[in-house]
Amino acid sequence: MALRCALEMLKDDAEGNECREIIVDRLHALNYHIRSYFWLDFRQLNDIYRYKTEEYSHTAVNKFNVNPESIPHWLLDFLPNHGGYFVGNVSPARMDFRWFCLGNCIAILSSLATHEQAMAILDLIEARWEELIGETPLKICYPAIEGHEWRIETGCDPKNTNWSYHNGGSWPGRSDGFCLPFLVNTHH
Known part of the structure; x- marks a missing residue:
């Protein structure tokens, strides 16, 4: 932007x-x-499942050497057939598959997302309304990091416990003019 x-x-x-x-x-x-x-939909997920690892050339399909074993179990249930989103991070051997609301909304607003990608993001929000919006104004990411992974990722930082403000929690301040009005119109 x-x-x-x-x-x-x-x-x-x-x-x-x-x-x-x-x-x-x-x-x-x-x-x-x-x-x-950074785009993830069922087509891309299918490609990731078939990635070969340890490819290191300009012709490599798996540019970041993402290991297919790193795909989390919750993703297949979370990703709707006609939805998609931009993942939080792609780094060597690892992809952060969590869904981040603010980044995906900004991708739409800034035209980083194509029209098809923007519609897929909105389709995902509509399909997963209860998990992402539910009774709270807005969850910043989904799912929260819990257990052993939380200890490794955050260094046991108490401000980032599961479902707290920085780890999957509600961002009520974001509902007052940035994302929620734009999201509410997608929910029928």
């Missing part, structure tokens, strides 16, 4: 046009990277 705003603020002169070209190139690369490597 900052790059798109910068495009609007640049002067129409030689220096501004040079910056504009750099920004457009950066936006193109960013869009490709986010849309290709």
Whole structure:
């Protein structure tokens, strides 16, 4: 969004046009990277299940060496047939498969998501309304990290206990003008 705003603020002169070209190139690369490597739907999940590991070349299909064994058991039940979302993080050998509301909403608002991806995100929210919205204003991520994984990921940080504010909890302040009005319209 900052790059798109910068495009609007640049002067129409030689220096501004040079910056504009750099920004457009950066936006193109960013869009490709986010849309290709962070997107998860059933088609992509099916591909991940078939990934070979230890591929290290420019022709590698599994660019981040994500191990198919790292796919969490809850994901198949959570991911609807016609839905999808951007995962929280992709790093070597590991993908954070949790769903993060704010990042996915920003991807829609900033046009990082294609129209089809935006509709798939909204389809997921509608299909999983009870888990993601339920009786609370809005959960920031799903599911919360619990047990042994919580100890490893957070270093036993008490402010990040399961279903607390930073670990799957409700963000009531986010319902007052950013995400919830835009999400409520998708729920029939």
